[in-house]
Amino acid sequence: MKKLINDAADVVAESLLGVEAAHSDRVRVDHENKIIYRKDAPVSGKVGLISGGGSGHEPMHGGFVGMGMLDAACCGEVFTSPVPDQMMAATKAVDGGAGVLHIVKNYTGDVMNFEMAAEMAAAESGVRVEAVVTDDDVAVQDSLWTAGRRGVGVTVLLEKLVGAAAEEGRDLDAIVALAKKINGQGRSMGMALTSCTVPAAGQPTFELGENEMEIGIGIHGEPGRHRVPLAPAKDVAAMLVEPILADLDYSGAPVIAFMNGMGGTPLIELYLMYNEVAKLLGKAGIPIARNLVGNYITSLEMAGCSVTLLKADDDLVKLWDAPVNTPGLRWGC
């Protein structure tokens, strides 16, 4: 294992020290509870937005804390959901009197820990807590007999859009409805060229041959559904876009197109892939209203990418364009 770390056990804690050192103008860090807060939280009268999950997906979620996005991010160990105590503390700290929304990615551990936190918060304080669970990964068969689809790329777009709506002053019911709408009209599909190494495990989560790639990968190094021979970028783009278009009717609306890197793929390849995706969408007659290209929801040093397509309307485009000022995403201010 070659990593820029001191001790595998201290990776999350020492990274949070760095976040604080780099971004203390916008965020503050509760090191004991491993929570990154927006510096001016709680914002009076604004719905509080909390997300969280295992570490190793940076900049998600801690990099999305700040004006126009999240009020707090709860950081778990690498690829391990945070614990209820963290979400409890964050819920109380960001409530500005308008209630709190938990943004949860659909993984068994994340859902259980957020559920326990919501139960405990309801029992201990009067804060109104709602939750939205993202589950946009078309690689997973959506069935009552599995844990359901994983929450992936849509989570990033949702945090930006719902963050803007909360900043605008929309109330908790409107925010919940908006979050569910966004999750319902976005789909994602990912792929990997290499595995990744969890620091505590010390060796790659899975092995991929020199001429192989994994289609339908998750964001935790969990293997995908198909292992296939390496192919040109235009074919890989089709393998990602086609299952998305087959899963949801994208006709009649533009999309926000998100080309995400898994952490180990350079931007030169992500832009090349974005071009391939844009060509495919052009052929399908789907206009691109806005786009995002870069490493935003990663899987440590995994090489690969994911495509997320979110059906947009005027309201979503307006929310997308609204100012945002976080360590990971900043425009309009």
Added chain:
Amino acid sequence: MGSEKAAAWMADFAAQIHENAAMLTDLDRQIGDADHGSNMDRGMKAVAAITAADFADDGAFLKKAGMTLVSTVGGASGPLYGTFLMRVGAAWPAEETAEGIGAALRAGLDGIVQRGKAVVGDKTMVDALTPALEAYDAAAGQGAQAALEAAAAACAAGRDGTTPLVARKGRASYLGERSAGVQDPGATSVTMLVEAAARTLG
């Protein structure tokens, strides 16, 4: 009364987890996300550090152990093991009869099923614990020690039985058919818990 039995159970389990952490993580690497051993080891170290003398009885100690796991483990294991021990602790009998201990363990399993919504055959810890509790109840007439030993044997058989199964819960379910052929990490660690019980609670 006192909390010596519960403390001995948890200390035994903590030692088993620590000794087998790499093996548990390796199973999880194959069908999950390569952290089950390290997460459980972190949590059980925190449990092992609880001062037994601070707790009046075994039930109170187990409740504290459960809360400690919820607060330190994360993932799915934290809520599941935490809920199990909190429920076992809450239902722990004032008089430690075979029937009383069995009812407490049953309350723990009910808590796991409620929290995780898994049923037998999903390739989870429920596949080991369910036959363990059935074996316990069948042997309870012969006393707690015999019942716990029967439970441990049935738990291990249930654990072994997870190998050919296709996972329908947790991260392994994303693999579909490819999850078959690997023993479930949760069923593996929970068998250590029941085997530790057979060494300490009888």
